[in-house]
Amino acid sequence: MGIPTSAASYAPGQEKAPAALRAAGLVEVLRAAGYEVVDRKDDPPVWRWRPDHADLRAQNLAPTVEYVGHTRQRVARALADGNLPLVLGGNCTIELGVVAAHLDAGRRIGLVYLDAHADLNVPDAVPDGALDWMGVAHMLDIEGARRELAGIGPRRPLLRPGDLALFGFQPERATQFERDQIQKLGLDVVTWNAIACDPEGEAAKLLDRWSARFDQLLVHFDVDVLDFFDAPLSEDATGRGTGLTLDQTARTLAVLAADPRLSALTIAEVNPAHGAEDGSSIRTLAAMLGEALGTVGSVSGDADR
Numbered sequence: 001m002g003i004p005t006s007a008a009s010y011a012p013g014q015e016k017a018p019a020a021l022r023a024a025g026l027v028e029v030l031r032a033a034g035y036e037v038v039d040r041k042d043d044p045p046v047w048r049w050r051p052d053h054a055d056l057r058a059q060n061l062a063p064t065v066e067y068v069g070h071t072r073q074r075v076a077r078a079l080a081d082g083n084l085p086l087v088l089g090g091n092c093t094i095e096l097g098v099v100a101a102h103l104d105a106g107r108r109i110g111l112v113y114l115d116a117h118a119d120l121n122v123p124d125a126v127p128d129g130a131l132d133w134m135g136v137a138h139m140l141d142i143e144g145a146r147r148e149l150a151g152i153g154p155r156r157p158l159l160r161p162g163d164l165a166l167f168g169f170q171p172e173r174a175t176q177f178e179r180d181q182i183q184k185l186g187l188d189v190v191t192w193n194a195i196a197c198d199p200e201g202e203a204a205k206l207l208d209r210w211s212a213r214f215d216q217l218l219v220h221f222d223v224d225v226l227d228f229f230d231a232p233l234s235e236d237a238t239g240r241g242t243g244l245t246l247d248q249t250a251r252t253l254a255v256l257a258a259d260p261r262l263s264a265l266t267i268a269e270v271n272p273a274h275g276a277e278d279g280s281s282i283r284t285l286a287a288m289l290g291e292a293l294g295t296v297g298s299v300s301g302d303a304d305r
Helices: 014-023 026-032 061-080 092-104 131-140 176-185 192-197 199-210 246-258 280-294 296-300
Strands: 086-089 109-114 164-169 188-191 216-222 262-268
Touching: 014 026, 014 086, 014 262, 014 280, 026 280, 061 092, 086 092, 092 109, 092 131, 092 216, 092 262, 109 246, 131 164, 164 192, 164 199, 188 192, 188 199, 192 199, 192 246, 199 246, 216 246, 246 262, 246 280
Parallel strands: 086 262, 109 164, 109 216, 164 188, 216 262
Antiparallel strands: none
16 A cells, blocks of 8 residues: 655655555566555555645644554554555655554554664754654654654554664664663664674564564564665665665565564655666665565465465
8 A cells, every 4th residue: 555645754755656666566576476465556645745834843744644644544444354564655654554553453563663763853853844753753752742643543652662673773874862762762773784794683683582572563664774875765865885785675574574473564765766767776676575575485484474
């Protein structure tokens, strides 16, 4: 399902990602990998970023909350139908809707946040007003979070600190406020360079030490965890020469996706305009996802997964 919004972004682009991934053949790639795919299309309509002069610290808060709500409703329907949602963003903030839908269903969930950023800022901590790097702060209901977003689910906070693992984190790209929150909350953090050295091993170690108490696992994949030189796909083009390669990311996702508790995968922050003009960058991403998810049967031993 596509959630075509860039309301929480720094600039336009991510609202085009769901359509671009379909045009790149993602549905066909997943079917070739052995999945039965129900394409729920893009809904609601595309919402393109624009400056919000009424609230400079929390730009486009109302549409961001609206699209989180749409995500929650659509994921809830998919879960009720027995499907495993693949949610195509759009913004990182849509993860709040994925989490809320699972809590609505009474699930005990853990969230693996595969992202270069911790997204732990709040509006008063940073001047740019982009809610995209504030989503985790609102899931944890950190002081300063806006109630409209932090209170969107069936409980507040949506997540407790132990429910979250920051995976692929790049400390040098964090604000001091985020670093302080990580230390204060005692969050589980695995940096990108540790994963780059041993993708399968680090993913397996995370699941072994952290995930036993959860009924289901959610995986959030922000493409800014990728080295922009290897895959120029992210909204944030500053991650140049640091971050994971496509191959390392595929190997990481394969282990996470093979866990039988996987209940949703969200892909966020793809900006089609940053890739190759002929669309090859998006096609490469789609192929990588097919490679990662296509290994699930062989890794998990469940050929019908």
